[in-house]
Amino acid sequence: MRIELVKRTEHSRLMAVLSPVIAVFLTLIAAAILFQLSGKDPLLGLFTFFIEPLTDTWSLQELIVKATPLVLIACGLAVCYLSNNWNIGAEGQFVFGALCGSFIPIVFPDFETVLTLPLMLLLGALGGAAWGLIPAILKTRFNTNEILTSLMLVYVASLILDYLVRGPWRDPDGYNFPESRLFTDAATLPVIGDGRMSIAAPIAVVVVIVLTIVLAKTLKGFEIRVMGESPRAGSFAGFSKKRLTLFAFALAGGLAGLAGTMEVSGSLGQLLPTISPGYGFTAIIVAFLGRLNPAAILIAGLVLALSYIGGEGVQASMGVSDKIAAVIQGLLLFFVLACDTFILYRPRIVPGRSATGSEI
Amino acid sequence: MVGGMKPLAENEKKSGDTAQTDRRASGDVLLDGKSLTKRFGEILANDRVDLRINKGEIHALLGENGAGKSTLVKMFYGALEPDAGEIIWQGKPVQIDNPAAARALGIGMVFQHFSLFEALTVVENIALALPEPGNMKALAKRIESISSEYGLPLNPQDIVADLPVGIRQRIEIVRCLLQEPALIIMDEPTSVLTPQEADRLFKTLERLASEGCAVLYISHRLEEVKRICHHATILRHGKVVGECDPSKETPSSLANMMVGSEVIGVSHSGKAPELGPARLRVADLSAPARNPFATTLNDLNLAVHAGEVVAIAGVAGNGQGELFDALSGEVRVTPEMIYIDGQACGAKSINWRRQQNAAFVPEERLGHGAVPGMTLTNNIVLTRHGTNDGLVSAGFVSEGQSGELEQKVKTHFDVRMSHDNPEARSLSGGNLQKFVVGRELDRKPGVLVVNQPTWGVDAGAAALIRQSLIDLARSGSAVLVISQDLDEIFEIADRIAVISRGFLSEAEAASGMTRERVGLLMAGSAERSQGNDRKAV
Numbered sequence: 001m002r003i004e005l006v007k008r009t010e011h012s013r014l015m016a017v018l019s020p021v022i023a024v025f026l027t028l029i030a031a032a033i034l035f036q037l038s039g040k041d042p043l044l045g046l047f048t049f050f051i052e053p054l055t056d057t058w059s060l061q062e063l064i065v066k067a068t069p070l071v072l073i074a075c076g077l078a079v080c081y082l083s084n085n086w087n088i089g090a091e092g093q094f095v096f097g098a099l100c101g102s103f104i105p106i107v108f109p110d111f112e113t114v115l116t117l118p119l120m121l122l123l124g125a126l127g128g129a130a131w132g133l134i135p136a137i138l139k140t141r142f143n144t145n146e147i148l149t150s151l152m153l154v155y156v157a158s159l160i161l162d163y164l165v166r167g168p169w170r171d172p173d174g175y176n177f178p179e180s181r182l183f184t185d186a187a188t189l190p191v192i193g194d195g196r197m198s199i200a201a202p203i204a205v206v207v208v209i210v211l212t213i214v215l216a217k218t219l220k221g222f223e224i225r226v227m228g229e230s231p232r233a234g235s236f237a238g239f240s241k242k243r244l245t246l247f248a249f250a251l252a253g254g255l256a257g258l259a260g261t262m263e264v265s266g267s268l269g270q271l272l273p274t275i276s277p278g279y280g281f282t283a284i285i286v287a288f289l290g291r292l293n294p295a296a297i298l299i300a301g302l303v304l305a306l307s308y309i310g311g312e313g314v315q316a317s318m319g320v321s322d323k324i325a326a327v328i329q330g331l332l333l334f335f336v337l338a339c340d341t342f343i344l345y346r347p348r349i350v351p352g353r354s355a356t357g358s359e360i
Numbered sequence: 361m362v363g364g365m366k367p368l369a370e371n372e373k374k375s376g377d378t379a380q381t382d383r384r385a386s387g388d389v390l391l392d393g394k395s396l397t398k399r400f401g402e403i404l405a406n407d408r409v410d411l412r413i414n415k416g417e418i419h420a421l422l423g424e425n426g427a428g429k430s431t432l433v434k435m436f437y438g439a440l441e442p443d444a445g446e447i448i449w450q451g452k453p454v455q456i457d458n459p460a461a462a463r464a465l466g467i468g469m470v471f472q473h474f475s476l477f478e479a480l481t482v483v484e485n486i487a488l489a490l491p492e493p494g495n496m497k498a499l500a501k502r503i504e505s506i507s508s509e510y511g512l513p514l515n516p517q518d519i520v521a522d523l524p525v526g527i528r529q530r531i532e533i534v535r536c537l538l539q540e541p542a543l544i545i546m547d548e549p550t551s552v553l554t555p556q557e558a559d560r561l562f563k564t565l566e567r568l569a570s571e572g573c574a575v576l577y578i579s580h581r582l583e584e585v586k587r588i589c590h591h592a593t594i595l596r597h598g599k600v601v602g603e604c605d606p607s608k609e610t611p612s613s614l615a616n617m618m619v620g621s622e623v624i625g626v627s628h629s630g631k632a633p634e635l636g637p638a639r640l641r642v643a644d645l646s647a648p649a650r651n652p653f654a655t656t657l658n659d660l661n662l663a664v665h666a667g668e669v670v671a672i673a674g675v676a677g678n679g680q681g682e683l684f685d686a687l688s689g690e691v692r693v694t695p696e697m698i699y700i701d702g703q704a705c706g707a708k709s710i711n712w713r714r715q716q717n718a719a720f721v722p723e724e725r726l727g728h729g730a731v732p733g734m735t736l737t738n739n740i741v742l743t744r745h746g747t748n749d750g751l752v753s754a755g756f757v758s759e760g761q762s763g764e765l766e767q768k769v770k771t772h773f774d775v776r777m778s779h780d781n782p783e784a785r786s787l788s789g790g791n792l793q794k795f796v797v798g799r800e801l802d803r804k805p806g807v808l809v810v811n812q813p814t815w816g817v818d819a820g821a822a823a824l825i826r827q828s829l830i831d832l833a834r835s836g837s838a839v840l841v842i843s844q845d846l847d848e849i850f851e852i853a854d855r856i857a858v859i860s861r862g863f864l865s866e867a868e869a870a871s872g873m874t875r876e877r878v879g880l881l882m883a884g885s886a887e888r889s890q891g892n893d894r895k896a897v
Contacts, residue, residue, distance in 0.1 A: 006400070009786040011733060218755045219745055226742065230731045235690050236722060237742045238711035350441075 005345040015343045020289050020296070023335035024303065030331045040318055048317055049310035049328070061195035063305050065267055068200045069094065069259040069276075071301035073283035075211050076252030078292040082215070084228045085248045089135060089150030090256045091280025092157035093128040097257020098264045099161055100127025102180065102271050105187035106169050112186035120187060121261055128257015129250040131157060136249035140242040146249075154280065162273050169271060180271035189266035198266035200259075204298075207255065211294040224248070256280060277308065278326075285333040288340075304329065389451075390415045390574050391436065391467075391543060396445035398431050405431040407598040408445065413543065416572045418565055420585045420606055423595035424618050424790070424818030429578050432595070433545050436576070437469045438462040450542075460491070468536035469545040476520045476528055483516035486535045507534045510564045525676050526557040533564070544568065545576045550584060551815075551844065554675055555879040562588050580819075581847065582611035594618055615819045636666025639838035640687075640718075640807045641699040645706075647686055655679035657686065660864040662857060664807070664838040669830060670867055671841045671853035673878050679862040680842045681723065684811045687840070688720040689713050700807055711746030719743075719805035721797050723812040723842075725789070729796040732785035736777075737766045739784050740799060747803065765802065773798030774824065790821035797825050801832060808832060811842040826852050846875055858882055 028046060035045030053059040073090045080087040101124025104111055135149040164180075171181040189198035215221035227234040227244050235241065264275060286304050290297030311325025393411040397404070406428045413419045423429045434440040436447065438456035446453050449465055456462050459469075476485050483500045487493035500516035507514040512530040520528060529549065536544055550558040565575050565588060579585055585592060586606045594602045594617045602617050609617075645660040657679055664670045674680055685691040687698060689710035697706040700716050710720070720743075722728040730739045740762045745752050751761050766781065773794040777787060784792060797813060813829060814822035830852055833839040842859075843849050849856060850870060857867035858881035865881050 010783045217757060219741075219752050219757055220755065222738070222741060222745070222757055226731055226734070229733050230727050232724075232728045233731045233742060236688070236710065236720075236728055238689075238709055238714075238746055 002350050004348045004350050005341070006348050008344055008346050012343050012346075015339075016291060019339035019343060020291065020300070020336060023289070023332060023339045026335045026339075027328060027332045030335075031328050034324065034327065035320070038320060040314075040320060045314055045318060045320070048314045049324075050306060052313055053306055053309040058195060059309055061193055061197045062309055063302060064201050065196050065198075065305075066308050067301040067305035068204045069263050069279045070283050070286045070304055071204045071298055072207060072259040072262075073252075073256045073280055074286035074290060074297045074301060075207055075294050076255035077283055077287040078290070078294060078297060079211070079215075079224060080248045080252045081287060082228045082292050083224045083244050083248045084231065085136070085139075085245050086147045087132065087135070087150050087249060087252050088147050088284065089132070089152075089154050089280070090252060090283055091276060091278065092150070092154035093131045093253040093256035094260040094263075094276055094280045095154075095157040095161050096131040096260070097124040097128030097253070098260030098271070098275055099157075099164065100124055100130075100257065101261025102169075102183075102264055105183040105265075106180050106271065109181060109184060109187075112184055114186075116186045117189065117265070120265060121258060124261025125254040125258040128260060129254035131257070132249040132253020133246060136246045140245055146245075150249075158274075161271070161275070165271050165273050171270075178273050182270045183265060187265060188269060189262060191266075196267045198262065200262035200266045203258075203262070208294045208298050215294065256283075282308075282329060285329055285336070288333060289336050304332075307332075388415045389413070390417075390449070392448035393432070393436070394446050394448065396432065396435060396442045396447070398428075398435065398440060398443050400431075404598050406435070406442075409595070409598070409600055411593050411600070413574050413576060414591075415542070415574055416569050417591055418569050418575045418577055418589045420589035420592035421576055421578045421595065422582075422585065422592055422614060422618050424820070427595040427618070427818075428598040429595055430547070431598075433469070433547065433576065433578065436462065436467060436543075437545060438467075463491075463539055463541075466540070466542035467545065468539055468541035468543070469547070470529065470532045470536055470549060471547055476531060478519075478521040480520060481516065482514055482518050482520065482523075482531055485520060485531060486516075486538065489535050490538065502538065503534060506537055510534075510537065510567060511560055512564055526553050529553070529561075533561075537568075541573065543574045543576060545578075547578045548580065549577075550579065550581060551676075554882040555846065555875050557675075558584065581845075582606075582614045583847065585614065586611060618819060634667050636836060637702075638663040638665050638699075639701050640664040640809070640840060642687070643697055643699065645683075645686060645693060645697040647682060647691065647693055649682075650691070655682050655862045657682050657862045662840075662864060662867060664840045666806075666836050666838055667833055668854040669833045669839045669841060669852050670855045670857065671843055671849040671870075672857050672859050672864070673843065673846060673849050673882060674859035675882050676844055678859050678882075680811060680844075680859060682862070683859065683864075684720070684722060684809065684842060687809045688722070714743070714747050716807075717803070717805055718807040718809070719800035719803055721800055721808070721810040721813065723815065725792050725796045726785060730784040730792060733783055735781045735783055736770075736775075736787075736795060737762045737781050739795070740765045740769070743799060744803070749803075765799075769795060769798040769802050772802065773828075790817040793817045794821050794825065797828070801828055804832070804835070805837060807838045807840075809840045809842075812844065813841060814843075814845065814848060822848070846878060849878075850875075 031049065032042035032046055035042040053063060073094060077087060077090055101120045103123060104116060104120050131153065134153060135146045138144040138149050139146045166178045169180045171177070171179055174181070189200055191198050192201065215224065223234070223239045223244060226237060227239055227241060231241055259279070260275070264271060268275060282304050286297055286300045289303065290300035307325050307329050311322065314320045314324060315322045389412055391413045393409060395408045395410060396406050397408055398406040409428070409432055411432065421429050421432070431440060435442050436456065438458045438461050447456065454465060456465065483496060483503055486503060487496060487499055493499055503514055503516045507530065512534060514527070514530055514534055520531070549561060553561060568575060577589055586609060589606045592604050592606045593600055596618065606614060642660050642662040645657055647657040649656045655678060660683065662670070672680065686693050689708055689712070693706040695704040695706045699705065700713055700718050703716065705713055705716070726732050731742065737759065741751055741757055744765065745757070749761065749765065751758055769775065775791050775795045775798065777791065787795065793814065797810065800808060810829070813825050817825065826848065829839050829841065841852065853870045855867040856870050856873050856878065858865045858878055860882055
C-alpha cells in the first residue's frame with residue numbers, strides 16, 4: 001500500500017482554511033511528545049504553555065504587546081511573499097527602524113512637542129524602508145539573492161545598534177550601563193490599560209484593515225498577487241517586476257521599522273543592546289500561518305505571541321529549557337508548510353503492488 | 361514517399377473491412393490494452409478503452425484535446441497506473457510500473473517536449489538515458505551508424521544547444537532506437553518540423569514499420585495521419601468511438617469522428633480583401649538575444665494592413681517569441697522600429713499599445729496569457745485593466761464589471777467550464793485558448809498579434825478561433841498570426857512571411873505560395889532572401 005498525491009484542478013478552499021488549524025493541532029501533539037521526552041507531564045506542559053497565559057489580564061495585555069510587532073511585520077512580509085520576494089531580514093529592518101525612530105529622543109531630548117511622536121514614527125518607518133530597499137536594489141540591479149542579502153543585513157543592523165548603545169548613544173547618567181537615555185513623555189506612546197499596552201496595538205489593527213482592502217480590492221493588490229503567481233503573466237499585464245520588488249521591500253521594511261519604533265517608544269522606553277526577541281523571524285511564521293492574508297495574520301500573531309509567553313511560563317514554573325518556545329515555533333512553521341501541500345494536492349491511498357515492472 | 365506507402369494501405373484494404381477482426385486477431389498482436397480505465401477526481405479520463413496494436417503497424421491515436429490520448433499513452437509508458445483493465449504485451453499480461461519498466465519491455469516514447477540537456481553533447485545526452493551506456497566511443501559509433509541507417513544523421517559530438525529542433529527530435533528518436541524497441545510512441549512529432557523534415561521522419565517510420573516495429577502515432581494533423589498510418593483509433597471523452605483505416609477516410613471525415621459533429625470549415629467572405637492603410641508596421645526591427653538560447657532578431661520588415669491576415673510561418677524557436685515580445689512591448693526596442701496606426705511605439709509599454717487599440721495573445725496560455733491559479737474574472741482584469749473598459753476606478757478593481765466581461769467572453773466564444781468562474785488552470789487547453797483569444801477579440805482591436813492561435817487546440821475550437829480572426833480582419837483590423845501550423849496558415853492567411861533564425865522573408869500573397877516554397881524558406885532561405893534584398897537596396 002502506498003499514498004499518492006493527486007493534483008487538484010483548483011485550489012481547495014476548505015483546505016486553505018483547515019490547513020492552519022490542522023497545523024496547530026499537530027504542533028500541540030508534537031509539543032506534548034516533547035514535554036514527555038524531557039520528563040515533564042505533557043498535559044500540564046500544554047496547559048501552562050497554551051492555556052494559562054489566557055487566564056489573567058496581565059498576561060492577556062502582554063499577549064497583545066507581543067502580538068503587535070509580529071502582526072505589523074508579518075503584514076509587510078505577506079506583501080513580499082505574495083509577490084515572490086523572499087525578505088528574511090525583517091529583524092534587521094525592525095532594528096534599524098527603531099534606531100532611526102530613536103534619533104530624536106536620544107540626540108534631541110529637549111525637542112518635546114506634539115510633533116515629536118509623529119516624527120519619530122515617520123523616521124522609524126523611513127529607516128526601516130531604507131534598510132529594506134538595500135536588498136531590493138541589489139536584487140533588481142545585480143540579480144543578487146534577496147534571501148541572503150536581507151538576512152545578512154540583520155546582523156549589520158544588530159551590530160550598529162550594539163555599537164550605538166555602548167558608544168555614542170549611551171546614557172550619560174546611566175552608570176556606564178549599555179543603554180540609551182530614557183525617552184521623555186513626549187517621545188513615549190500613550191498607554192492603554194494598566195500594563196505595557198500602548199496605542200501601537202490599534203495602529204496595527206488599522207494597518208491590517210487597510211492592507212486587507214488593498215490586497216483584495218485594488219489594482220495594486222491584483223498586481224502583487226499576479227506577480228507572485230506568474231511573473232510572465234504579470235509582465236504581459238504591463239506590471240513591472242522591478243518596481244514591485246522595490247515597493248514590497250519598502251513596505252515591509254517600513255512596517256517593520258514602524259513596529260521597531262513603537263516597541264522602543266511604547267514598551268521599552270529606551271534603546272537596549274537587544275530590543276527584539278526575534279520578532280522579525282517569528283513574523284515569518286506568523287505570515288505563513290496567516291496564509292499571507294492580513295486578517296488571518298492578526299489571529300496568527302496572537303497565537304505566536306502566546307508561544308513567547310507560554311515559553312516563559314513553562315520555563316519559570318516547570319524548569320523546561322528556554323529553547324522550547326523556539327522549537328515549538330519551528331514545528332508550527334513546519335506543519336503549516338506541510339499542510340499547505342493539501343491545498344493543491346489530494347492524498348489517495350493506493351492498494352499495494354510490487355515496485356518493479358514485472359509480468360504477472 | 362506517398363507512393364511507397366500505398367501498397368501497404370492497399371493490402372489493408374484487401375484484407376481489411378469484412379475480415380478485419382480476424383486479421384487483427386491473427387497472432388501478430390503486439391500490445392493489447394483491455395478495458396483500460398483511469399479516473400482523475402470527477403473526470404473519467406479513460407473509460408474502458410480497448411486498443412490493440414499489431415506488430416509493424418503505424419497506429420494513429422486521434423482525439424480532441426482532453427479526449428484522453430495522453431492518459432492512455434502514459435499508462436503504456438508506465439507513467440500512470442490504470443485503475444482498471446489490463447495490458448497484454450506479446451501475449452502476456454504485464455504491469456508497467458514506471459518508464460524504466462516500459463523500456464525494459466521494449467516500449468519507447470518520443471515526447472512532444474524534449475528532455476535534453478542543452479549544454480551537453482548528443483552522445484552525452486543519449487548515454488544519460490541508457491541503463492548501461494558502456495564505452496562512450498563505442499556508443500558514439502553506434503549512434504552514428506544507427507542514425508544514418510534510419511535516415512536521421514546525427515553528429516554525436518554536437519552540443520545540443522547549437523542544434524535546431526528537428527535535429528533535437530532526432531536525438532530523442534535515436535535514443536529510443538538504441539534500446540531496440542518493439543513499440544515507439546510518438547506524441548505530435550511533426551509539430552516542430554518543416555515539411556521536408558517531416559517527410560524524412562515519415563520515411564524513418566515506414567522503415568521501422570517494415571522491420572516489424574510498431575509505432576503509436578499521436579497527431580492533430582489529419583493529412584499526415586491519412587498519409588502514413590495503417591490504422592487509427594479515435595477517442596472522444598475518454599471512450600473509443602471508432603476505428604478506421606485512415607487511408608480510406610478524408611481529413612474532414614476523421615475530424616468529424618473526433619469531434620462527433622460536423623466541423624465547419626473556415627469561410628472567407630469574398631476573395632481578396634480590400635486593403636486599408638498599414639495599421640501595424642515593423643521597420644528594421646533588430647533586437648539582441650537576451651540569453652544564450654534566445655534568437656537575435658535581424659532587421660525585420662513587415663506591414664500588416666487593415667483588412668488582412670498576415671501569417672508568419674516558421675519552425676519553433678526561430679525568433680517567434682522574441683518578435684512577439686517586441687511587438688507586444690514586453691521587451692522594449694527603439695521607437696522607430698514598430699508603428700501602430702502610424703505612431704512610433706517601439707519603446708512604449710504594453711498597456712500604451714493596448715490603449716491604441718492593439719491586442720496581443722501569447723503562445724503560452726497558462727502562465728503568460730493567463731494566471732493559472734486565478735479565476736477567469738481576475739484573468740479578464742489581467743489584460744484589460746489599462747484599457748478603457750471601466751474595470752478600474754481610483755485604483756479599485758470593479759468585480760461586477762470584470763464578471764460581466766467574463767460572462768460575455770464565455771457566451772460569445774463558447775468557453776465551457778464545470779462551474780461558474782473557475783480558476784484558469786482547471787479549463788482544458790482548447791477552452792482556455794478560446795477564453796484568452798476571446799478576451800482580446802471582445803475589444804474589437806484594430807491591431808491583433810497572436811502567437812500560435814490554435815496550438816494544441818481541438819478541431820472545433822480551432823475552427824471557431826480561425827474564423828473569428830478572419831472576421832476581425834474583414835471588419836477593418838490588421839491581424840498578424842505567428843504559427844507553426846502550415847495547414848492553419850494556408851487556411852487563414854492572405855499573405856505569408858517566413859521567419860528563420862531571426863530573419864524574416866518578405867510577405868508574399870498566400871495564393872502564390874506553395875508548401876514547398878514555405879518549407880524552403882523555413883529551412884533557411886528566408887535569411888538568404890532577406891540578405892539579398894538588403895544588398896539589392
